[in-house]
Amino acid sequence: MVASRRLSLVLAAALAGILVSFGQGVGPAMAAEPYPSAPTIKSVNSGPAATELQVIYAAPLTDGGSPVTSYQVSLDGGTNWFTCAGTTGVCPLGSLASGQTYSMVLRGVNAFGAGEISNTGVGIPAAAGSGLADKPKDLPKPRVRVSATFNSASNNLGVSSPTVRLGVGTLPRLRFSRDIHNKAAVERNLAVTATNQVGVVRGVQGAWGWLDDRTAVFRPRTWWPGNSTIKIASTLNDTILGTSDITSLVGATSLAHTYEFLTGNSVVIKVDGKIDRMTVFVDGVKRKIFPVSLGAAGWETTNGVKVISVDKEPLHTYTSAALGITDPEQQYVLSDVPWNTRLTPTGEFTHAAPWAYSRIGNWNGSHGCTNMFEADAKWIFDNTVPGDVVIYSKTGGSTVQPWNGPGGLWNIPWSSWLKKSALHSITPDTATVTDPGTATPATSASV
DSSP, X not given: OHHHHHHHHHHHXXXXXXXXXXXXXXXXXXXXXXXXXXXXXXXXXXXXXXXOEEEEEEOOSOOTTSOOOEEEEESSSSSSOEXXXXXXXXXXXXXXXXXXXXXXXXXXXXXXXXXXXXXXXXXXXXXXTHHHHHSOSSOOSSEXXXXXXXXXXXXXXXXXXXXXXXOTTOOOEEEESSOOSOHHHHHHTEEEEEEOTTOOEEEOOEEEEESSSSEEEEXXXXXXXXXXXXXXXXXXXXXXXXXXXXXXXXXXXXXXXXXXXXXXXXXXXEEETTTXXXXXXXXXXXXXXXXXXXXXXXXXXXXXXXXXXXXXXXXXXXXXXXXXXXXXXXXXXXXXXXXXXXXXXXXXXXXXXXXXXXXXXXXXXXXXSXXXXXXXXXXXXXXXXXXXXXXXXXXXXXXXXXXXXTTXXXXXXXXXXXXXXXXXXXXXXXXXXXXXXXXXXXXXXXX
């Protein structure tokens, strides 16, 4: 039996080596003796450079009877792994984007393979020493405390709730009680993460954009991940946010807070004005194709991103007077039009159009609304939630303006949005990928 057990251990070691070589490892559910138990991430600190982080960790309680030979780090919840280049207790990471939120987990590796996965750590790369300047040990005097209010769905979406699942196009907002002069400090102290349904935590790539001196909105580089818990962890308490005359602005104690909201299924709808078709994607899968009729010449439907709000009506009356039409031959009143879903506050809806069935899917003839067959308009009415995304292209119209509804801010080009950020306007985000797990271990970071 001793020989049999020794053979089993040898086979286990060989299998673990194969798994590690492909970056798969042995997950928490599989890890057991003789594999290492989980290390503990104690903190994630800024590195010597603005593109580096240092993960400070404690060794596993048990090494499985075989010494831990290395530690590995993952920035995508455990799919891809890198070998830590630092000394034991410190795992440096480089090639990161300053101001982005990164989440990471660690595991130890011994002769038998990779062990249990650690707790999740979260950090934001920033210039060396900036964190100490943001939060000095002794607060200056005189000082005044600054508070903030949070809205998980800004830009007139119509709902803000930690329990209602929103669409992936929602844009959260922080509104401060005073003008903020040290905007970079605010961004450095707001970590944005998404936790999926199986508990994997990932940093969300994106940027804060300042709409004015008191209002900051976070926009992901792409849509939010669906079916996730979005957390914005604020450490703005006791943070120096600037000065007003000789008075220092200091974050209130209430700003030590984690703001949360939920996303539902990822619903992204694309409308092609050239072929008069609407395609509905749910969690990346094409689910529906609907024929539509858009705005006629002179009344072209706008292009760009629109986001569905709470404004839905089973029946709605449309009038020419609402559009300012004065020509008697062009005036109309359409009463009790069914299944109306608003896209912009300036009057664009998706709705049923029983009077226009002959042109739906064939040619455009509306005053800007998206005309649909009744069953199709009802599907949109019933199966979309505030924050779901609708993208229009090739309509012949202009692009939705940033002020025009909850989707407007998405139409600001990404390079222009970054200029609204105090961090990214200084150190532009030049990454061509959206997965922060592509970062690499740092070899130049000092302990």
